[in-house]
Amino acid sequence: MTPRQAAAFVRKHGVVLEAATGSVPALAAAIAGAPIRGNWWAHPRRQAIYELTRALRDSRVILVCRLVDGRITYVHRRLWPALVRAARHFPIRWLARVDEIHTASGNHVTREVAFPAWVPDAISAQASAMSEEQAVLDLGRCVRITRGKQPGPAVPQTRRKRHAAED
Numbered sequence: 001m002t003p004r005q006a007a008a009f010v011r012k013h014g015v016v017l018e019a020a021t022g023s024v025p026a027l028a029a030a031i032a033g034a035p036i037r038g039n040w041w042a043h044p045r046r047q048a049i050y051e052l053t054r055a056l057r058d059s060r061v062i063l064v065c066r067l068v069d070g071r072i073t074y075v076h077r078r079l080w081p082a083l084v085r086a087a088r089h090f091p092i093r094w095l096a097r098v099d100e101i102h103t104a105s106g107n108h109v110t111r112e113v114a115f116p117a118w119v120p121d122a123i124s125a126q127a128s129a130m131s132e133e134q135a136v137l138d139l140g141r142c143v144r145i146t147r148g149k150q151p152g153p154a155v156p157q158t159r160r161k162r163h164a165a166e167d
Contacts, residue, residue, distance in 0.1 A: 001030070001031050001048070001052060003051075003052060003055035003056070006027060006030075006031070006052040006055060006056055007055075007056060007059060007061070007062065009025075009027065009030055010027070010056065010062055010074045010075075010076050011061075011076045011078070013025050013076075014075070014076050014078065014079045015067060015068065015073060015074070015075050015076075015079065015139075015143050016073070016074045017068055017071055017072070017073055017074075018053055018064075018071070018072040018073065018074065019036070019040045019049070019053075019072070020068075020069070020071040020072070021035070022068045022069055022071065023068065023143065024068055024073075024143060027049075027052065027053060027056070027074065028040045028043075028049045028053070031045055031048055031049050031052055032045045032049065033045075054100070056074055057098075057099075057100050061076065061077040062074050062075065062076060062077070063075040063076075063077070063080060063083075063097060063118075064097065064098045064099070064100075065094060065095055065096060065097055065098055066093070066094045066096070066098065067083070067090065067094050067095070067143065068143060070091075070093075070094055072098065077123075079138060079139060080119070080123045080126075080127075081123055081126035081127040081130055081135070082127070082130065082134070082135040082136075082138035082139045083095070083135075083139060084116065084119055084123055084124060084127035084135075085127040085128075085130045085131075085132055085134075085135035086132060086135040086136050086139050087115065087116070089136065092114075092115055095115035095116075096112040096113060096114050096115055096118075097112065097113040097115075097118040098110055098111075098112055099111045099112070099113060
């Protein structure tokens, strides 16, 4: 898989997990050609997985956040307006943009940009023009969303197995 193919995979699915198992496809499994048990760093295709996930993290059309169960998730730009409009249905911390910074010493440091500070004005305008019902419908094709019985944000319902060293 090339970086362009990895980006096309995210565009096609809209919402993709980086490596965890969940209700949406996982990029690491797509790169490996099969589901990965345990930590992807132990997989024979680990270098390809690393390079492609980092290429996507550098993309301007892919949001890296923790949308699905708090795990590293890629969201294609075509769904950003729906995500912004339906934000109340998610824990706010899951909507923070995750940036990876490469330091001069070669270390990788992650930094989070709180929601909605990362949202471009054009996306905010598109979100405002969209009904919440349409936004939930658009996102619901990728992530199952359920509304809580009490007022306030509901937690998206997803399935996942716990692995000690995911993401």
